[in-house]
Amino acid sequence: MASLHFELVSPARALYSGEVESVTIPGTEGDMTVMPAHAPVLAMLKPGIVTVRKGSGADTRIFVRGGFAEVNPQGLTVLAETALPVEELDAAAIAQQIKNAEEDVADAKTDESRRKASETLEHLKTLQAAL
Amino acid sequence: MPSLKDLRNRIASVKATRKITKAMQMVAAAKLRRAQEAAVAARPYSDRMAAVLANLASAMQGQAGAPMLLAGTGRQDTHLLIVATAERGLCGGFNSSIAKLAREHADRLVREGKTVKIMTVGKKGNDALKRLYGQYIVDTKDFRGVRQMSFAQAQDVAGIVLKMYEMGAFDVATLFFSEFKSVISQKPTALRLIPAQVEGVKPADLGGAVYEVEPEETEILADLLPRNVAVQIFRALLENAASEQGARMSAMDSATRNAGDMINRLSIKYNRQRQAQITKELIEIISGAEAL
Numbered sequence: 489m490a491s492l493h494f495e496l497v498s499p500a501r502a503l504y505s506g507e508v509e510s511v512t513i514p515g516t517e518g519d520m521t522v523m524p525a526h527a528p529v530l531a532m533l534k535p536g537i538v539t540v541r542k543g544s545g546a547d548t549r550i551f552v553r554g555g556f557a558e559v560n561p562q563g564l565t566v567l568a569e570t571a572l573p574v575e576e577l578d579a580a581a582i583a584q585q586i587k588n589a590e591e592d593v594a595d596a597k598t599d600e601s602r603r604k605a606s607e608t609l610e611h612l613k614t615l616q617a618a619l
Numbered sequence: 620m621p622s623l624k625d626l627r628n629r630i631a632s633v634k635a636t637r638k639i640t641k642a643m644q645m646v647a648a649a650k651l652r653r654a655q656e657a658a659v660a661a662r663p664y665s666d667r668m669a670a671v672l673a674n675l676a677s678a679m680q681g682q683a684g685a686p687m688l689l690a691g692t693g694r695q696d697t698h699l700l701i702v703a704t705a706e707r708g709l710c711g712g713f714n715s716s717i718a719k720l721a722r723e724h725a726d727r728l729v730r731e732g733k734t735v736k737i738m739t740v741g742k743k744g745n746d747a748l749k750r751l752y753g754q755y756i757v758d759t760k761d762f763r764g765v766r767q768m769s770f771a772q773a774q775d776v777a778g779i780v781l782k783m784y785e786m787g788a789f790d791v792a793t794l795f796f797s798e799f800k801s802v803i804s805q806k807p808t809a810l811r812l813i814p815a816q817v818e819g820v821k822p823a824d825l826g827g828a829v830y831e832v833e834p835e836e837t838e839i840l841a842d843l844l845p846r847n848v849a850v851q852i853f854r855a856l857l858e859n860a861a862s863e864q865g866a867r868m869s870a871m872d873s874a875t876r877n878a879g880d881m882i883n884r885l886s887i888k889y890n891r892q893r894q895a896q897i898t899k900e901l902i903e904i905i906s907g908a909e910a911l
Contacts, residue, residue, distance in 0.1 A: 499850060
């Protein structure tokens with residue numbers, strides 16, 4: 489079966505690179521699962537969990553915040569502003585992120601940026617509830 | 620002719636200097652490893668970012684309504700030079716070679732009749748440029764007391780640059796930094812930041828397909844382009860940090876060696892003079908005894 493080349497990079501480091509079966513990414517317009525030979529897509533990401541499935545063994549789950557995904561015939565690339573394996577993610581880290589997001593909402597000067605900041609905040613709160 | 624005591628003092632002071640340069644070399648070596656790792660880790664992100672941008676740019680080619688950050692303002696009149704250097708000296712030609720490249724660039728633009736504005740990131744670049752180019756410097760930023768460059772700092776700088784661009788303060792922005800090649804080789808580099816440099820990056824072959832863009836092309840570009848500016852600045856800061864430590868390491872290595880040579884030369888001089896003095900004293904005693 490054809491496999492999908494998947495790369496996940498953040499400014500600080502490259503987190504994942506390899507052949508996988510499918511990847512679920514949290515797009516702003518809804519989650520989507522990318523499988524081999526997917527049509528070219530560019531999508532923005534909301535804060536959430538990227539789930540990587542390989543043929544055998546457990547899924548790899550990685551938390552991403554801000555960024556976008558690109559699918560082209562060579563594979564899927566996720567560029568995230570922050571990325572952390574879920575195992576390294578704990579309640580304290582999420583709480584910190586929520587605090588930052590709340591400050592963003594308070595600092596926002598225009599309606600547009602306030603809307604964006606509060607959206608981020610909501611995503612984070614959902615995530616906190618899910619953990 | 621310096622006296623024996625002068626020579627002794629001189630040797631002691633050169634030895635102290637050698638100890639300091641040796642210590643600095645070792646510190647730079649330790650810091651270099653960390654900085655180098657960070658610089659190398661940041662490369663895939665900015666490379667992928669450049670590739671994605673190139674893909675989008677080629678898809679947008681010829682279409683009206685391309686964002687200003689990608690297509691430019693349509694003018695080339697005012698240039699902003701962002702000069703990123705280190706906060707500290709004693710690292711060989713590192714700071715001056717970046718400043719020199721920026722100077723050449725600025726001179727050329729002025730000759731062409733363009734308006735030049737300079738923003739310095741890092742104290743040393745400001746020091747090097749402010750005497751001759753002080754009237755061009757519009758903003759300075761330094762990261763004294765910052766131990767490890769993080770993305771937040773790059774976003775800081777990018778925020779200032781983007782704000783100036785939105786206000787129409789410049790048409791073209793070029794970033795100057797030193798690319799880290801190896802410990803002994805750092806290359807001063809100029810990178811065009813705005814409008815985004817997409818030539819030279821080969822877009823991926825889509826096999827005739829067109830990108831599906833979610834949500835909207837304009838919205839995604841509006842998010843992507845400012846992010847790209849921050850990412851490129853971040854990369855420049857990391858490359859700079861690694862280059863600085865590399866340059867310091869080799870500069871301090873040769874300083875240590877020079878100090879060693881100097882100590883050898885001074886010791887020979889000291890020993891010769893000491894011997895001459897002993898001989899002279901002996902002659903005085905002997906001739907004194909003979910006279911009796």
